[in-house]
Amino acid sequence: MSGHAVKEFKVTWGMVIDLDKCTGCGACMTACQVENNIAPMADASNKMRTLSWMLVFELSNKKAAPDAEIAYLPRPCMQCGNPACVPVCPVVATDKNEEGGIVSQIYPRCIGCRYCMAACPYHARYFNWEDPIFPKGMEKALSPNTSARPRGVVEKCNFCHTRFMKAKDKARQEGGNPEALADGAYMPACAEVCPTGAITFGDLKNPEHKVHELAKGENAFRLLEKLGLHPQVYYVSKREWVRKLGDNYAATGHAGAEKKHS
Amino acid sequence: MGLDRRGFVKFVVGGVAGTLFTPVIWKGLDDAAIWSQNWGWIPRVPKGEVKATPALSKLCPSGCAVKVKTVGGLPFAAIGNADNPMSKGGVCPICAGGAQLLYSPARVKSPMKKVGEGKFEAIKWEDAEAMLVEKLTSFKGQDGKIAAISGDETGTANEVVSALLSGLGNASGFCVMPGEMYTATKGVKLMGGNGQPGFDIAGADLVLMIGADALDSWGPSVANQKAFAASHPTGAAATAQFIYAGPVLNNTSSVCDKFLAVPPTATAAFSLALANALINAGAVCSASDFGDYKALAAKYTPEAFEKATGLKAEALKDLVARIKAAKAPLVIAGASFGQGAGALDFVAGASLNVLLGRVGQSGGMTLLPAAPKALAAATDRAEAKDAGSFLAQVATGKASPAVLLVYEANPAFALPQADAMAKALGNIAFKVSFSTYMDETATLADLILPAPHPYERFDDAMNPYGVAKPTYLAGKPAMAKPVMDVKDPVDVLLAAGSKLGLSLGFETYADVIKAKAQAVGADFDTLASGGAWTGEGKGGGLSLGAAALAKAPVAKADDKAVALAPVTKLACGTADLATPPANLLTIRDTELKGKDLFVQMNAATAKKLGVTDGNKVKLTGGSGEVRARVHVNEGVAADTVAMLLGFGHSAWDQYTKGKGDNVYKILTVSDEAGTGLKVWAGSTVTVAKI
Numbered sequence: 028m029s030g031h032a033v034k035e036f037k038v039t040w041g042m043v044i045d046l047d048k049c050t051g052c053g054a055c056m057t058a059c060q061v062e063n064n065i066a067p068m069a070d071a072s073n074k075m076r077t078l079s080w081m082l083v084f085e086l087s088n089k090k091a092a093p094d095a096e097i098a099y100l101p102r103p104c105m106q107c108g109n110p111a112c113v114p115v116c117p118v119v120a121t122d123k124n125e126e127g128g129i130v131s132q133i134y135p136r137c138i139g140c141r142y143c144m145a146a147c148p149y150h151a152r153y154f155n156w157e158d159p160i161f162p163k164g165m166e167k168a169l170s171p172n173t174s175a176r177p178r179g180v181v182e183k184c185n186f187c188h189t190r191f192m193k194a195k196d197k198a199r200q201e202g203g204n205p206e207a208l209a210d211g212a213y214m215p216a217c218a219e220v221c222p223t224g225a226i227t228f229g230d231l232k233n234p235e236h237k238v239h240e241l242a243k244g245e246n247a248f249r250l251l252e253k254l255g256l257h258p259q260v261y262y263v264s265k266r267e268w269v270r271k272l273g274d275n276y277a278a279t280g281h282a283g284a285e286k287k288h289s
Numbered sequence: 290m291g292l293d294r295r296g297f298v299k300f301v302v303g304g305v306a307g308t309l310f311t312p313v314i315w316k317g318l319d320d321a322a323i324w325s326q327n328w329g330w331i332p333r334v335p336k337g338e339v340k341a342t343p344a345l346s347k348l349c350p351s352g353c354a355v356k357v358k359t360v361g362g363l364p365f366a367a368i369g370n371a372d373n374p375m376s377k378g379g380v381c382p383i384c385a386g387g388a389q390l391l392y393s394p395a396r397v398k399s400p401m402k403k404v405g406e407g408k409f410e411a412i413k414w415e416d417a418e419a420m421l422v423e424k425l426t427s428f429k430g431q432d433g434k435i436a437a438i439s440g441d442e443t444g445t446a447n448e449v450v451s452a453l454l455s456g457l458g459n460a461s462g463f464c465v466m467p468g469e470m471y472t473a474t475k476g477v478k479l480m481g482g483n484g485q486p487g488f489d490i491a492g493a494d495l496v497l498m499i500g501a502d503a504l505d506s507w508g509p510s511v512a513n514q515k516a517f518a519a520s521h522p523t524g525a526a527a528t529a530q531f532i533y534a535g536p537v538l539n540n541t542s543s544v545c546d547k548f549l550a551v552p553p554t555a556t557a558a559f560s561l562a563l564a565n566a567l568i569n570a571g572a573v574c575s576a577s578d579f580g581d582y583k584a585l586a587a588k589y590t591p592e593a594f595e596k597a598t599g600l601k602a603e604a605l606k607d608l609v610a611r612i613k614a615a616k617a618p619l620v621i622a623g624a625s626f627g628q629g630a631g632a633l634d635f636v637a638g639a640s641l642n643v644l645l646g647r648v649g650q651s652g653g654m655t656l657l658p659a660a661p662k663a664l665a666a667a668t669d670r671a672e673a674k675d676a677g678s679f680l681a682q683v684a685t686g687k688a689s690p691a692v693l694l695v696y697e698a699n700p701a702f703a704l705p706q707a708d709a710m711a712k713a714l715g716n717i718a719f720k721v722s723f724s725t726y727m728d729e730t731a732t733l734a735d736l737i738l739p740a741p742h743p744y745e746r747f748d749d750a751m752n753p754y755g756v757a758k759p760t761y762l763a764g765k766p767a768m769a770k771p772v773m774d775v776k777d778p779v780d781v782l783l784a785a786g787s788k789l790g791l792s793l794g795f796e797t798y799a800d801v802i803k804a805k806a807q808a809v810g811a812d813f814d815t816l817a818s819g820g821a822w823t824g825e826g827k828g829g830g831l832s833l834g835a836a837a838l839a840k841a842p843v844a845k846a847d848d849k850a851v852a853l854a855p856v857t858k859l860a861c862g863t864a865d866l867a868t869p870p871a872n873l874l875t876i877r878d879t880e881l882k883g884k885d886l887f888v889q890m891n892a893a894t895a896k897k898l899g900v901t902d903g904n905k906v907k908l909t910g911g912s913g914e915v916r917a918r919v920h921v922n923e924g925v926a927a928d929t930v931a932m933l934l935g936f937g938h939s940a941w942d943q944y945t946k947g948k949g950d951n952v953y954k955i956l957t958v959s960d961e962a963g964t965g966l967k968v969w970a971g972s973t974v975t976v977a978k979i
């Protein structure tokens with residue numbers, strides 16, 4: 028373990044992803060790519076090179092037909108409470124110090140050493156092996172929300188941080204409290220488009236936000252809880268085999284079991 | 290960190306079958322990739338006012354009601370339209386990347402005429418339209434000389450195309466690409482009814498999908514997903530059960546309460562065995578042919594069920610118990626890839642709704658009356674010819690059109706026995722392709738007339754297949770001017786018509802749509818600002834279709850062949866759209882790796898075929914063959930091989946061209962007994978190691 032304490036914030040943005048609802052359609056991956064200006068790659072089957080801030084895994088219960096079952100697990104950045112990536116960065120290009128608890132990634136500062144990638148057990152970080160190349164004209168469809176990254180830097184999901192800033196600005200303009208945004212006022216691209224509503228997003232600490240209760244549900248769990256990284260992304264599944272897979276260190280397999288942290 | 294990393298690796302290795310997962314190679318730092326923030330040209334992000342404009346995004350078959358996000362007037366993203374009942378804020382993966390498709394490298398940039406094999410020259414619209422008029426003039430009034438193929442299931446454009454053909458003396462030349470709307474409507478006729486069937490998923494407490502991939506590629510998939518989501522609240526008990534019976538553990542079945550692996554050759558047998566079991570458990574109905582139906586279903590004993598499906602009879606028993614316990618069960622029957630099933634597969638599934646008394650009920654099956662037309666001379670939607678049969682006639686010389694208009698369709702790629710179809714197109718002297726993209730059919734055309742992207746045009750969608758109630762959507766352009774030198778195909782055809790002395794009563798597609806809205810009783814402006822018009826679905830005294838079902842063929846056993854289950858996944862593209870650039874990441878490396886497409890089968894089937902994971906194989910069927918690599922996948926039904934559709938393009942762009950192989954090539958077309966329909970959902974193939 029890194030030995031660093033979990034950083035506490037008054038506002039803690041998080042997700043609760045319902046794995047019994049996600050059909051693996053991929054709309055969240057597409058919306059994320061669009062929002063964050065990830066250039067299409069001629070060979071997207073080379074998964075060593077692709078940039079998938081949001082990646083939908085396919086989980087299998089490993090049973091033979093006809094008892095086989097699968098589930099889809101969308102994996103954004105976990106925005107860990109005690110991130111493994113932050114302390115290893117030699118130039119503080121990634122940090123967790125902003126209200127809301129989003130782990131930042133400062134591209135102009137990143138030197139591309141990729142220590143953070145090695146440290147992240149969720150493989151949520153990606154390295155730009157190439158400059159982003161959009162086919163001619165497609166740069167006209169770039170999103171205004173995220174700068175394009177050059178080759179040589181590491182990037183990852185930041186819960187669509189620009190949307191957070193915009194939501195706070197809007198609250199300020201409308202005389203609201205930017206430090207206590209209403210449920211739904213700030214919504215990342217993936218959660219916004221998901222046709223099954225599998226991704227619920229909000230402030231985990233705010234009882235008025237849906238995620239507050241959902242994250243405490245009897246079938247809620249986090250990936251690799253035992254590592255003690257305290258992800259801000261929770262998952263829910265009624266299927267025991269799914270919970271066991273996602274939580275294979277801590278899961279007792281019993282619904283509502285006490286979560287054990289090291 | 291060792292412990293941490295091992296932990297995740299264990300999670301991944303233990304649980305992930307076919308990942309998109311990117312392992313980090315943390316060795317040999319590649320000096321060639323040494324970073325610099327200053328090298329190369331990095332695109333700058335746009336500035337300007339951000340707006341969201343409602344639009345009808347007909348990139349997916351049923352069309353998504355979206356809001357197009359623009360910056361400085363240029364689209365960059367699409368989100369669902371929360372106010373529209375078809376979207377409720379959701380959007381499909383294709384429409385989510387719609388803005389990027391505006392700039393697809395495959396877009397046709399200007400009108401082009403063929404100047405040699407595979408060679409085209411850009412021409413002016415004026416000249417292109419003159420060419421079109423000249424050809425139509427030469428064959429006007431000669432029946433059988435002019436034909437059209439439309440790939441649009443829902444647009445009023447079809448009325449214009451078919452009315453024009455009829456004005457040119459070629460009323461029977463209007464053909465459509467395959468889709469379940471047509472076979473299902475024919476199925477309803479065989480059950481003594483009339484209308485397009487609809488399915489009230491939102492109102493049902495048990496949804497049994499036989500084949501129909503309703504939560505990904507079948508019907509109004511976003512509305513279906515929303516209905517599923519509403520009945521499955523996160524953190525609370527579900528209020529409806531979803532059960533999938535089909536050949537592959539697909540996106541739909543991944544979230545179902547129950548998955549029953551049924552080979553595509555056993556769809557009707559599955560439905561009838563279920564009917565038999567339900568009748569034995571006490572189901573009766575007042576349909577006049579109940580006696581015949583009962584006698585017919587009695588042949589589909591639990592033993593026959595086991596033989597046909599490879600499932601255990603207990604699975605059937607469990608299903609009967611679930612249905613009996615449900616208050617509002619609904620059965621949806623369809624081919625797992627949205628086409629090629631005959632009317633009888635539909636009747637066998639739909640008859641269960643009749644048997645259970647679910648027709649016209651809330652949460653049941655409905656019938657949608659034919660929508661009023663904007664053009665009286667148009668062909669009725671259900672009367673259109675199917676493009677495959679038409680091209681088969683062209684191949685044998687039974688039909689000899691001189692001019693073919695292709696509207697939003699790619700028959701050279703997306704018809705069964707695709708190679709033979711592409712060849713048949715070669716027998717037609719003058720082909721016009723109205724297409725947004727340089728697809729396989731456009732590359733065979735003599736004249737290519739670029740059509741607008743959905744954000745650049747007026748369009749509409751009447752009763753997308755599967756909706757429970759009559760539903761009408763319409764949209765107008767979401768941007769000030771198109772990106773390419775395009776014209777709306779309907780505008781072009783209306784202008785050509787008037788030059789030929791055929792006034793169809795309209796000058797533009799926008800006017801046609803406004804008239805349609807009026808005929809339907811909807812307000813165009815409301816629709817164009819993101820609204821939807823809905824009417825009422827009806828019941829109707831349907832029979833059980835016993836007479837038709839009596840002709841259902843008993844599947845022949847062929848030891849060497851296995852059933853082929855083509856799989857559609859919306860994110861991979863559609864019959865007329867190759868995988869869009871913003872969807873490429875969603876394809877797994879167990880589906881496509883480099884240029885190799887995978888054929889999926891369970892371990893028992895692989896053993897039978899003498900192949901193992903990773904083997905290169907050749908699949909032969911229909912009039913063609915495809916090459917693939919084996920991926921062992923326990924989610925595939927017994928004696929079945931599954932392959933994704935939508936690959937193996939020879940046209941399009943650097944993202945899709947030459948990747949994988951085209952499964953349409955190995956689909957075998959046969960005649961359905963008693964209906965005369967062409968079917969290919971039960972195709973079989975042989976598999977050989979290479």
Ligand code: SF4
Nearest residue numbers: 049050052053055221
């Ligand atoms: S959009 Fe929603 S349903 Fe589709 S893959 Fe993402 S989380 Fe799953």
Ligand code: SF4
Nearest residue numbers: 059184186187215217
């Ligand atoms: S929160 Fe934003 S950046 Fe993160 S996965 Fe979702 S869309 Fe992508």
